[in-house]
Amino acid sequence: MNTAQSTAITTVAFPGCEPRLLFERTGQPREDLAAYRRLGGYRPLVDADSLLREVDTGGLVGRGGAAFPLAIKLRTVRDNAGLAGRGAGGAVVVANGEEGEPASIKDRWLLRNRPHLILDGLRLAAAIVGAGRAYVYVSDPESAHSVETALDELGPDALGVTVGMLTVQPGYVAGEETAAVRAINGGPAKPTDKPPRPFETGVDERPTLVSNVETLANLPFLQGHGAAAFRSQGTSLSPGTFLATITGAGRSPVLYELPHGMPFTELLALHGVPAEHVRGALLGGYFAGLLNRTVLDTTLDHETMRRLGSGLGCGAISVITDDCPVAVAASVLAYFDRENAGQCGSCFNGTAAMAAVAGALRDGVATTEDVERLRRWSVLLRGRGACATLDAATNVAASLLGQFPGEVATHLDGACPDCARGAFRADRPYQAEAVRLA
Numbered sequence: 001m002n003t004a005q006s007t008a009i010t011t012v013a014f015p016g017c018e019p020r021l022l023f024e025r026t027g028q029p030r031e032d033l034a035a036y037r038r039l040g041g042y043r044p045l046v047d048a049d050s051l052l053r054e055v056d057t058g059g060l061v062g063r064g065g066a067a068f069p070l071a072i073k074l075r076t077v078r079d080n081a082g083l084a085g086r087g088a089g090g091a092v093v094v095a096n097g098e099e100g101e102p103a104s105i106k107d108r109w110l111l112r113n114r115p116h117l118i119l120d121g122l123r124l125a126a127a128i129v130g131a132g133r134a135y136v137y138v139s140d141p142e143s144a145h146s147v148e149t150a151l152d153e154l155g156p157d158a159l160g161v162t163v164g165m166l167t168v169q170p171g172y173v174a175g176e177e178t179a180a181v182r183a184i185n186g187g188p189a190k191p192t193d194k195p196p197r198p199f200e201t202g203v204d205e206r207p208t209l210v211s212n213v214e215t216l217a218n219l220p221f222l223q224g225h226g227a228a229a230f231r232s233q234g235t236s237l238s239p240g241t242f243l244a245t246i247t248g249a250g251r252s253p254v255l256y257e258l259p260h261g262m263p264f265t266e267l268l269a270l271h272g273v274p275a276e277h278v279r280g281a282l283l284g285g286y287f288a289g290l291l292n293r294t295v296l297d298t299t300l301d302h303e304t305m306r307r308l309g310s311g312l313g314c315g316a317i318s319v320i321t322d323d324c325p326v327a328v329a330a331s332v333l334a335y336f337d338r339e340n341a342g343q344c345g346s347c348f349n350g351t352a353a354m355a356a357v358a359g360a361l362r363d364g365v366a367t368t369e370d371v372e373r374l375r376r377w378s379v380l381l382r383g384r385g386a387c388a389t390l391d392a393a394t395n396v397a398a399s400l401l402g403q404f405p406g407e408v409a410t411h412l413d414g415a416c417p418d419c420a421r422g423a424f425r426a427d428r429p430y431q432a433e434a435v436r437l438a
Contacts, residue, residue, distance in 0.1 A: 033153040036116035058227035064212030078129040080207035091131040092203040097138040097213040098175035101285030102428035104316040106243035111143035115150035121216030126161040139170035172339035177210035191387035234260035238301035247430040248318040284313020287392040289399030318430035327424035329400040330358035336393040346384040364414035
């Protein structure tokens with residue numbers, strides 16, 4: 001087991017799984033250039049096309065939430081830049097480290113502790129798509145300082161691409177890819193209507209790759225070890241390892257590096273939570289909604305979660321033990337009501353309406369008609385708006401009604417014993433920043 005603990009959050013690599021993203025710290029809060037080079041970082045790139053083939057064969061998918069194949073994004077941006085007749089340097093690459101999910105800390109940990117790993121991945125992505133400019137996009141000042149320090153250590157022109165930094169105010173919608181492009185272009189960090197997508201027209205109207213920092217952090221491993229080694233962990237459809245932020249269950253947050261496909265019960269055992277205490281889990285940050293105790297029979301991979309109508313998302317998992325799932329859902333929906341961009345009427349009004357019903361249900365004053373309205377909204381509002389915030393809210397509402405019908409019925413009767421003792425309420429449920437990062 002690879003464990004690091006100081007004043008920072010605990011990080012753990014799954015036993016028997018050699019860590020690729022976490023590292024054993026030896027008294028230093030961050031990995032400097034010399035330490036990263038000793039691990040083989042910043043290897044010369046001989047053939048960008050060969051690396052793209054390794055990414056494709058390796059099956060690396062995005063770690064920011066959507067799990068979209070990175071090779072497709074890389075190839076599309078490269079081809080669009082060429083089709084646009086802009087030649088070398090026509091594309092732009094954005095390392096997206098604006099971690100909008102309150103229950104996730106993986107991106108901030110990487111940015112603060114392993115900035116060179118991210119910059120190395122950014123360099124490789126830029127070489128593949130032929131980008132002349134790149135940006136690191138964050139909302140955490142400590143992350144920004146860490147990356148700026150790493151850039152100073154490297155010196156100008158060391159990466160073969162001009163790298164800029166942009167720090168915005170944090171927000172749930174600020175990490176959406178069109179919000180990142182809009183902010184870099186001088187606007188507010190809020191999503192825009194699609195199409196066009198950034199891979200078509202992004203920063204300065206150039207084809208733009210927006211990729212999560214954890215996704216980019218896997219590229220140096222693929223460059224150094226190849227697709228077969230990358231696939232030595234994980235499943236055939238969800239290869240590699242991923243960073244999982246585990247919160248809830250009355251325990252401090254822990255950041256794990258896990259192989260895709262591991263049983264959820266093995267994660268619980270590693271985290272020290274008895275399976276018999278688990279009522280369910282909030283998955284993928286807030287986006288994918290809730291699962292009941294069927295989560296105990298799952299494995300942590302994209303294909304399994306999709307079959308259940310859920311998802312791994314950004315790898316954030318909040319384990320629900322003593323908290324009432326109805327109250328948890330009400331708090332998450334209230335968060336979406338506060339955090340939506342305020343640009344789309346369907347989202348602005350829809351999140352408010354769903355939050356109001358969920359809050360009334362938690363408080364034992366909702367009616368059967370209210371619940372039926374919530375059920376209808378969870379279907380009809382899906383897919384509307386400029387970003388996925390409304391989809392996230394409908395996921396939470398639909399999963400509450402589908403996964404916890406008994407608890408919903410109990411609340412309609414006003415007889416929930418958990419909420420009678422004091423209902424769970426949180427502005428940012430299971431927020432992972434409770435423990436300070438290095």
